[in-house]
Amino acid sequence: EIASIRNQLQGKVAEMENFAGHLEEIFLTVEENFGRQEQHLEQHYNDVLQTLSQRYDDRETGLQEEKKSKLESLYKQLVACGQALDTSKELIETAQEVYRCQDERLFLKVAQLGLLRDFFFLEFAKEDIDLSLSTSLEFSTPLADLSDVKTMMDSINVVPAPSAPVINPQLPNSATQTSLHVCWSLFSDDTVEYYELYYRPVLEDTPADSTLPSPPAIKQRECSSCPEAALIRWESGNTNPVDSYIVELSETGTVVAVPTCQCLIQLQAGRQYLISVRAVNIGGPSDRSDAITISTTGTFFYLLEDTAHPCLSMSEDGFTIFYGDEELPITAMAFEDNTFTRCVAILGDLIPVRGRHYWEVEVDDETEFRVGVAYEDTERDGYLGANGSSWCMRHIRTPSRHKYEFLHNGWSPDLRITVHPVRIGVALDYDRGTLSFFNANLEQHLHTFHCRFHNYVHPCFSLDNPGALTVHNGIQAPDYTFI
């Protein structure tokens, strides 16, 4: 009997331990959830406060402007009254003078003619004197529209819907005739109460969705290359989901399988490759896409149109940018999230491969430009070189001479260059952490930045005055650029 009691007690202990373990888990989950809720709440309230602050600023500005316009119109009235007063005074004085005049006959004549005329004038003028106030003394106070703030406040209490879970690929031997092992994971900070699993059988002999996919289309202007690699991007070409893509190099027959619509593929320097892509789904692979030619001589990139300041226009081939003479009104400028808003600048495509890269920029004698590199997140409302996320060479043209700056964080060394470069070589060395500038026509070194790049960079270009510049790339770096 003691044994059975002992067993019972042991059982209870095990249960308790289990329970304690469970409680601990729940405790941790609660902590986590609390943390998330707290963050979420803070974010939300911050948004509301920002909106309110913005509204306050707007209203205040509105009131200021109203005050200003009221004061102006009152002042105008004051001036007009003053003038009318002066005119009247003059008339009175004239009348008095005439009155004091000794020649009575003359007086009468003049008086009749003059005074009558002036009297009429005065009467006439009187009509213009409006003695009512031009503006009301009250301020118009429109009702503040805080409806969106209200909506934001209301939504604070709403828990956001979670994002879609991701089903893991099926593991081998995870199914039997009558059962299936399904695994999924949630890649977000969402709070989840439960999951719902849906399934539907797919008939093997006539699979409705398993026709061959269509071939993808390579996006020519979004591909870039350098001596050791090429970055290829394409459009899926299919509305139905595609499992994966196969990138093929015709030269070597190499084949690479990738899950997304882009691929960084390793190549050998100084060669030419024909690259095409196929889409693959459950039915098999598609036909080949149209091929793209990649040349691994030098570094090659296109300019990113969606980063261009609205005042910049691009040539057909995409390598010359123009800053036109006409002043675009602010309202005509379409600023997007990614465009530069102050500096009339544009970024080139990212250079995502370590090692050395070289390109040239062609300018003329008068062009005021900035040329260099910048991180992807460089401030779009800043000027190239004025912050810590960009490095550039800057040319300023004064009536008497040329000035040059090599800017980073707003600082430049003090130097003079006697021959103006019209073809600038830019040499980037990720491994050594240097960015050098050359007068390519003279093979003359101008300046080198020493900087440890902690991320890949984009080439960047800007025009500080109307003018144009042309980017030349795909050029093998001359020997003197990387001594």
Added chain:
Amino acid sequence: MALTQVSSNKCAGGFQKVFEHDSTELKCKMKFAIYLPPKAETDKCPVLYWLSGLTCTEQNFITKAGSQLAAAEHGIIIVAPDTSPRGCNIEGEDESWDFGTGAGFYVNATQDPWKTNYRMYSYVTEELPKLINANFSTDPDRMSISGHSMGGHGALICALKNPGKYKVTSCRVCVRPHLRPVRLGGGSPSAYDATVLAASYSGPQLDILIDQGRDDQFLSASQLLPDNLIAVCSEKKIPVVFRLQPGYDHSYFFIYSFINDHIKHHAKYLNA
């Protein structure tokens, strides 16, 4: 011409040596320093001539400038001559620090009693290169010239007066040729004035690098006039990159800080 080795020290994988010889131009015994990089043991190397400033000898540059590592890396021989003839017993030669001994200004004097011995221009541009090419493993077609202060100016005038002889030139600080060379009587002052020479230069393209310390006391005393030179070079389209270095003065600490940049600048052409 017989060379006597005065000293030899292993340095940066190569050898820093000093030699003495009888100079026919200067009519006295002259010393010069020469750095031989490791590459000189097997190959013919290009030569960089370094001209030092007022009061220096062949010793200052080789002990203070830290040039040997860069010279070894790029495989360049560096020759640093003395700054004037010595022991000539000319009256007044030791009177002032900026005239006479230690102050040859790299010109050929035309007046007595200086004109017999003070022919530093010919010594540097003719006698010394012949001597070096005959005695060391050099590539006689690849020479360049550089210098500091009086030597910087000297380097400029040697390059400007000898189009095509020097592949490239650079200098730290160039002294304006003021009264002194006129007393030495180097022809008219303009014959040895870099600014004047630049204005009338015609020859193969140069590539000049000039570093100037912003806190250089000679700069603030207007003894150096880089602006004139820059203006002339801009007009004549002589490629110059002139850098004003904040905080740096006239000393060898300044030379040391930028010698690597200058040797790299020379290497670009000497090793092309």
